[in-house]
Amino acid sequence: MNKVKWGVIGCGGIADRRTLPGMMLADNVELIAVMDTNKEAAERCKEKYNAKYAFDNYEELLALDEIQAVYIASPVFCHKEQAFAAAKAKKHILIEKPMALTSEESVEILDACKKEGVKLGVGLMMRFAAYHQEMKKLVSDGKLGDIVSMRAQLTCWYPDIPGNWRQNKDLSGGGALMDMGIHCIDLLQYITGLKAVEVTGFAGTQTFSYNADDSSAIVMKMDNGAFAMVDANFNIPDAAAKCKLEIYGTKGSIMAEGTISQVEGGDVSVLISDDSLGYDAAQNRDELVPVKLDVELGNMYTKEIESFGNAVLNGTAPEITGEDGINVQKIVENAYKASETKIISELK
Numbered sequence: 458m459n460k461v462k463w464g465v466i467g468c469g470g471i472a473d474r475r476t477l478p479g480m481m482l483a484d485n486v487e488l489i490a491v492m493d494t495n496k497e498a499a500e501r502c503k504e505k506y507n508a509k510y511a512f513d514n515y516e517e518l519l520a521l522d523e524i525q526a527v528y529i530a531s532p533v534f535c536h537k538e539q540a541f542a543a544a545k546a547k548k549h550i551l552i553e554k555p556m557a558l559t560s561e562e563s564v565e566i567l568d569a570c571k572k573e574g575v576k577l578g579v580g581l582m583m584r585f586a587a588y589h590q591e592m593k594k595l596v597s598d599g600k601l602g603d604i605v606s607m608r609a610q611l612t613c614w615y616p617d618i619p620g621n622w623r624q625n626k627d628l629s630g631g632g633a634l635m636d637m638g639i640h641c642i643d644l645l646q647y648i649t650g651l652k653a654v655e656v657t658g659f660a661g662t663q664t665f666s667y668n669a670d671d672s673s674a675i676v677m678k679m680d681n682g683a684f685a686m687v688d689a690n691f692n693i694p695d696a697a698a699k700c701k702l703e704i705y706g707t708k709g710s711i712m713a714e715g716t717i718s719q720v721e722g723g724d725v726s727v728l729i730s731d732d733s734l735g736y737d738a739a740q741n742r743d744e745l746v747p748v749k750l751d752v753e754l755g756n757m758y759t760k761e762i763e764s765f766g767n768a769v770l771n772g773t774a775p776e777i778t779g780e781d782g783i784n785v786q787k788i789v790e791n792a793y794k795a796s797e798t799k800i801i802s803e804l805k
Contacts, residue, residue: 479758632669
């Protein structure tokens with residue numbers, strides 16, 4: 458089988474915790490080089506994942522002719538510079554979300570990739586979770602009827618850490634909403650096939666002292682008129698949150714717990730109504746029996762890497778494009794604007 462030769466820029470954090478282990482399970486991957494500004498960390502990853510080279514700067518990695526694609530998982534404030542350099546070096550790019558500090562910078566990255574003729578994919582890996590793909594199929598097959606309401610949440614406990622770039626909005630582009638809520642927004646749009654056209658919400662710092670939001674809640678109006686709610690927090694203990702995803706339609710609903718995660722899993726129930734059911738003045742809710750979805754769980758990072766690799770090998774568009782990444786980043790930015798101005802923000 459043909460394999461894509463990869464370099465990894467920023468091999469600590471999510472790369473070492475999730476993406477590189479997933480990459481090792483992919484059939485179409487050969488890891489060539491890893492890079493981290495901490496050379497010791499890069500050397501550890503080189504040995505751990507059997508890469509050929511370890512660097513403490515991205516320039517040396519990009520100079521390797523054998524590398525075809527790079528995965529950029531560095532801090533967000535580094536993304537633009539590194540993506541520009543990778544595109545100029547003719548390397549295909551899979552970049553973590555958000556793509557850059559602002560959607561304007563993300564557009565610049567996309568334009569650079571188009572100019573240099575390289576592919577650009579975005580790390581919204583939760584689309585590849587088996588449960589989410591099965592939910593998408595149920596909705597697209599019309600099992601839920603017309604979608605009228607939906608909700609998703611993702612939270613964690615993220616206390617003050619001195620010098621942490623994610624807790625500084627000037628280095629991260631935003632806090633809980635940008636870091637985690639962005640996955641929820643993307644999943645609701647992906648699963649239903651609907652797009653947000655208006656957004657309002659609140660974002661602020663309730664619990665900790667950093668200047669990025671540790672709490673957020675937004676409402677989106679979708680292009681079919683449905684309403685979608687997303688909440689993302691850095692101040693809820695991990696064990697206290699269910700990370701629910703709910704989708705309601707005119708014929709039924711999907712209720713999921715724990716599928717919005719870095720590991721495939723969770724529990725999903727589907728309720729589908731009988732078309733003959735009429736109005737029930739007593740609003741009895743015991744006629745329907747929930748059906749548990751049964752899927753074959755896997756590794757969403759492996760599927761993400763294989764998918765992007767296939768796009769490189771086959772000359773096709775990535776499943777998750779730069780345009781997708783820009784879309785959800787703009788939604789988050791408009792939600793922040795609405796929170797600051799206390800008005801509904803129409804997406805443009």
